[in-house]
Amino acid sequence: MIEVKKEPRILAQQVSFSHRLARISGLQWLLLIIPLGYIMILMVFSMADFFKLSLFNEDGFTLEYFRHIFSTDIYLKVLWVTLKIALLVTFFSLIVAYPLAYMLVRTTSKLWKKIILASVLIPFWISLLVRTFAWSILLRKNGVINMILMEMGIIDQPLELIYNTTGVVIAMTHILLPYMVLSLYSVMEGIDQKLLLAAQSMGARPWKAFTQVFLPLSIPGVLSGSLLVFVMGIGYFITPALLGGSKTTMISMLIESNINTTLNWHLASALALVLFMATLILLFIALLLTGKNPVLKELE
Amino acid sequence: MTLGNSLSVVNATKYYKKFKAVDDVNLTVNQGEFLTILGPSGSGKTSLLKLIAGFEQLSNGSIMLNHQDISNKKPYERQIGMLFQNYALFPHMTVFDNIAYPLSLRKMAKEEVKQKVESILKLIHLEEYAQRYPEQLSGGQQQRVALARAIVFNPPLLLLDEPLGALDKQLRKQMQLEIKQIQEHVGITTVSVTHDQEEALTMSDKICVMNKGRIEQVDSPEMLYKQPKNRFVAEFIGEINLIKGQVVSVIDGNAMVKVNEDMSVHIEMNKDASKEMKNKSMLIGLRPENIQIARDQTQFHNTIRVRVLETIYVGEAINIKTKMDTGEEIMAKIPAHMSEMIVKGEEILLGWNSKDACLIPDETTI
Incomplete structure (x- = not known):
């Protein structure tokens, strides 16, 4: 005789609603599919589309657009300017953000912490367009910065701070700064402050303790912040479009004009793909750089 | 100043704003001695350690190390080794590099560094772990590396900040x-600084008990346990019964203390015990493990009849909670094999010898 094991009878009322929901098989998948689908549709279809547009035209497969990009001086120059601006912005935002983030973790004064966080975060909450216009007012020929410098007698002629690389780099550094500060801060906060005391007790002067202990341990933050700022910077549009002159065209502006003005979507896609590949290569290099250090390995 | 005086803290006072964390502390640690600062949290023990290490500045007083005033020196100039609570090993350096760090700061030649690190790795039995990173070691191993790093540069003084706080009980005993x-x-x-009295009793040559920023008593573990100077020390270290009494006489270090009309207690003290105690109200300190079950009233110098309220079995012994006629409760710790003699609710005779109790000033009556 085969004995049929009876299911323990549980009254429906005893099982809570969420328990009953959890019993529906496949429900968790459904919950996953909604966000996943959203990402996949956007990612796969738009990516596939611009891959296709850059490599195919009415006559079929072609490398014409890439050939065009790499054989035309102006495109190469734009690519170079884009890389240069993104690198400069990354560099300057690191220089500015590192001391800020360091202060943020090291200061014991709550007031200072608030002041620094506010000065970093408040601009972050203001519209990008507004901030860019604000910079155009500050930087222009008769703007605040030039006025002050001239009043103080530091310069005779107003500096060319706008419609060139300088203006774009200044404004973009400020706009992307919060990403750098927060990336650095999140890593620095995880560094045990006692390590610095330990180093000092062994005879390290504060500067030595900083360079030999704190700095190496903060490198993961430097890398992640730099990558974030660089990747965001390389595809930036509004700020260079408003503050850059004719000589400081960035690749995103070229893509925009190909789509809106010359209506050459194939070329625009090819440019986007070049930008994408450049970003990937840099990410790959950064990953290689982080390979050796055990602290960095943990982050991966 | 006498030779061999390694560390002296003189009139050390530290204010944090208006709060007096360390209050006029005087302390001397002799060459080679292991002193533990023991106290509850907020007693100022950690502040005192920070002052010695140089992480905090004295508000008043001075700290001398080998006859040199180091009060105004920066921590990196003090040459003091320190073992931190969570070891503070550098996660980005190998075991070897961690231990070599203080040596390389002193610009020691590479060969010499290697030799020193290797010999100390041998001392802590971690020769094979030189190239590992701290996160690849167990807690006890990390502890030993941190200790090696703190003493590898031959500092005149080693500071331990709650050295075993992060370890589990088993490992703690071994590491002690x-x-x-x-x-x-x-x-x-x-x-060393700790709040763990067992750790202090096991490891130290001398223990300094702190409370509310002040030193209550500095003594050897044995003396501290046997002859606490005041109520705080008596209650902080181990279990103790405190019974109020009036000193009737002190003759040749033997005190007679009257507890009530029917009962007096003999207590043997040091020969130099002050005669001024006479007629003063004092506390009789009696450790539970010094109390035994008496056959009759002549077996011990002091006996007392009590009623058993409760028995608690703790493995090797039974703790019994009893009550005197006057209502005062007395705890006794009796070897487990004598458990048959104790019945809850019944009366028993407890006894102890005159050297097994001590007298403690009763601050509440001053």
């Missing part, structure tokens, strides 16, 4: 002995 062994082997003067 190991640290003590290494400390004795190296012969380094050591100041």
Whole structure:
């Protein structure tokens, strides 16, 4: 005789609603599919589309657009300017953000912490367009910065701070700064402050303790912040479009004009793909750089 | 100043804003001695350690190390080794590099560094772990590396900040002995801070009990346990029964203390015990494990009839809670094999010898 094991009878009322929901098989998948689908549709279809547009035209497969990009001086120059601006912005935002983030973790004064966080975060909450216009007012020929410098007698002629690389780099550094500060801060906060005391007790002067202990341990933050700022910077549009002159065209502006003005979507896609590949290569290099250090390995 | 005075803290006071964390502390640690500062949290023990290490500045007083005033020196100029609570090993350096760090700061030649690190790795039995990173080691191993790093540069003084707080109980006992062994082997003067009395009793040559920023007593573990100077020390270290009494007489270090009309207690004290105690109200301190079950009233110098309220079995012994006629409760710790003699609710006779109790000033009546 085969004995049929009876299911323990549980009254429906005893099982809570969420328990009953959890019993529906496949429900968790459904919950996953909604966000996943959203990402996949956007990612796969738009990516596939611009891959296709850059490599195919009415006559079929072609490398014409890439050939065009790499054989035309102006495109190469734009690519170079884009890389240069993104690198400069990354560099300057690191220089500015590192001391800020360091202060943020090291200061014991709550007031200072608030002041620094506010000065970093408040601009972050203001519209990008507004901030860019604000910079155009500050930087222009008769703007605040030039006025002050001239009043103080530091310069005779107003500096060319706008419609060139300088203006774009200044404004973009400020706009992307919060990403750098927060990336650095999140890593620095995880560094045990006692390590610095330990180093000092062994005879390290504060500067030595900083360079030999704190700095190496903060490198993961430097890398992640730099990558974030660089990747965001390389595809930036509004700020260079408003503050850059004719000589400081960035690749995103070229893509925009190909789509809106010359209506050459194939070329625009090819440019986007070049930008994408450049970003990937840099990410790959950064990953290689982080390979050796055990602290960095943990982050991966 | 006498020779061999390794560390002296003189009139040390530290204010944090208006709060007096360390209050006029005087302390001397002799060459090669292991002193533990013991106290509850907020007693100022950690502040005192920070002051010695130089992480905090004294508000008043001075700290002398080998006859040199180091009060105004920066921590990196003090040459003091320190073992931190969570070890503070550098996660980005190998075990070897961690231990070599203080040596390379002193610009020691590479060969010499290698030799020193290797010999100390041998001392802590971690020769094979030189190239590992701290996160690849167990808690006990990290502890030993941190200790090695703190003493590898031959500092005149070693500071331990709650050294075993992060370890589980089993490992803690093992590390207590190991640290003590290494400390004795190296012969380094050591100041440790802890709230764990067992750790203090096991490891120290001397214990300094702190409370509310002040030193309550500095003594050997044995003296501290046997002859606490005041109520705080008596209650902080181990279990103790405190019975109020009036000193009737002190003759040749033997005190007679009247507890009530029917009962007087004999207490044997040091020969130099003050006669001024006479007629003063004092506390009789009696450790539960010094109380035994008496056959009759002549077996011990002091006996007392009590009623058993409760018995608690703790493995090797039974703790019994009893009540005197006057209502005062007395705890006794009796070897477990005598458990048949104790019945809840019944009367028993407890006894102890006159040297097994001590007299403690009763601050509440001053």
